[in-house]
Amino acid sequence: KAGVTQTPRYLIKTRGQQVTLSCSPISGHRSVSWYQQTPGQGLQFLFEYFSETQRNKGNFPGRFSGRQFSNSRSEMNVSTLELGDSALYLCATSLFQNSNEQFFGPGTRLTVL
Amino acid sequence: DQQVKQNSPSLSVQEGRISILNCDYTNSMFDYFLWYKKYPAEGPTFLISISSIKDKNEDGRFTVFLNKSAKHLSLHIVPSQPGDSAVYFCAAATGNQFYFGTGTSLTVIP
Numbered sequence: 001k002a003g004v005t006q007t008p009r010y011l012i013k014t015r016g017q018q019v020t021l022s023c024s025p026i027s028g029h030r031s032v033s034w035y036q037q038t039p040g041q042g043l044q045f046l047f048e049y050f051s052e053t054q055r056n057k058g059n060f061p062g063r064f065s066g067r068q069f070s071n072s073r074s075e076m077n078v079s080t081l082e083l084g085d086s087a088l089y090l091c092a093t094s095l096f097q098n099s100n101e102q103f104f105g106p107g108t109r110l111t112v113l
Numbered sequence: 114d115q116q117v118k119q120n121s122p123s124l125s126v127q128e129g130r131i132s133i134l135n136c137d138y139t140n141s142m143f144d145y146f147l148w149y150k151k152y153p154a155e156g157p158t159f160l161i162s163i164s165s166i167k168d169k170n171e172d173g174r175f176t177v178f179l180n181k182s183a184k185h186l187s188l189h190i191v192p193s194q195p196g197d198s199a200v201y202f203c204a205a206a207t208g209n210q211f212y213f214g215t216g217t218s219l220t221v222i223p
Contacts (some may be wrong), residue, residue, distance in 0.1 A: 035213070043157075043202060043213030090157070102211075104149075104157045 002026065004093050004105035012111045018079040021108045023091030025072050031055075031097045032074040034066060037088040037107070046089075049074050050097040078110075086112045116140050117205050119214035127222050132190040134217050136203035139184065143205035143212075148177060148188045151200045151216070160201075161188070193221045 005024045013019050025032055034046040045058035049068035066076045072093075078085055088109050092102035118137045126132045134148075144165040149157035163170040163177045163186075170177050176189045186205075190197055200216040 033211075043204070043211075045211055045213075102159065 004029075004091060004103055006089075006091055006105040006108050008108060009106065010109045010111075012113060013081050014113050015081055015083060017081050018077065019081060019110060021076045021078075021089055021091075021110075023074045023076070023093070023105055025074070025091075025093035026103055029093035029095055029103070030072050031094045032068055032072065033092045033094075033102060034074070034076050035090045035092065036060075037090055038086075043090070046076065048097070055097055081112045083112050086110060115215070116143075117203060117212045117214045119201075119203060119217045121217050122215070123218040123220070125220045125222060126193045128195055129192045132188075132193045132197065132219055132221065134188040134190075134201050134203070134219065136186040136188075136214050137184060138186065138205045138212075140205070140207065140212075141181075141184070142207045145206040146177070146179060146186050147204045147206070147211075148175075149202040149204060149213075150197075151202060157202055190219075193219075195221045195223050197221050 007022045031050045033048040035043045037043045046060055047057045047066055048055045052068045063079045068074045088107045090104050090107045092104045094102045116139050147162040148160040150160045151157040161172050161175045161177050163179050168179050178187045198221050200218045202216045203214045205212050
C-alpha cells in the first residue's frame with residue numbers, strides 16, 4: 001500500500017510570494033492534518049481536514065490556508081511568504097477524524113529567501 | 114508557548130544498553146501521549162502510545178511510562194540498537210489537537 005506522498009519535496013521562494021503544497025493520503029484515509037516543523041518550535045499543528053471540511057485549526061495567521069478535495073487529497077497554501085515560514089511542512093493522514101494514529105508523509109522543505 | 118517539552122536535544126548510548134528519552138508537558142487535559150521516530154529526510158513514524166488512564170505500555174523493546182502527577186513521559190528502549198539512531202518526538206493529544214515536543218536526537222554507538 002503506497003504511503004503518504006507530498007509534493008514538491010523541496011521548494012525555494014522569495015519573500016512576498018505564495019506557495020501551494022500538496023498531500024496525497026494513504027488510500028482510504030480521509031483525514032489530513034498539516035504540521036510545520038522548525039528546529040526551535042518542533043512540530044506545530046496547522047489544521048486538519050476531513051471530508052473536505054476544515055475540522056480544526058492551529059494558531060497560525062490567516063496567510064496559511066488549506067483545502068481538501070473529494071478524493072481526500074489536500075493542499076496547503078501560504079500567501080505573502082515571510083522568512084520565518086522556512087520550515088519542513090508535514091502532512092499526516094488517518095482513517096478517521098480524531099484518530100490518534102497518524103501516518104506522516106516525508107514533508108516539503110520550504111526555504112524562503 | 115511550548116506545552117510539550119523535550120529538554121534533551123541529543124542523547125548518545127552504547128549498543129545493548131538502555132536508552133531513556135524524556136518528555137514533560139504542562140496541560141493536565143492531555144489524555145493521550147505518543148512517541149514518533151524520525152529518520153533524516155523522512156516523515157515521523159508512529160512508535161508507541163499510552164492513554165492517560167495507564168502508567169505503562171510495552172511493545173517489544175519499547176516501553177513508555179507516564180507519570181501524570183509529575184506531567185512526565187518517558188520512552189525506554191532496551192536493548193538499544195544502531196538502527197534506533199533517529200530523532201524521537203513525543204506528542205500529547207487532547208481532542209483532535211496534537212502538541213509535539215522539539216525532538217531528541219538519539220545516537221546508538223555500535
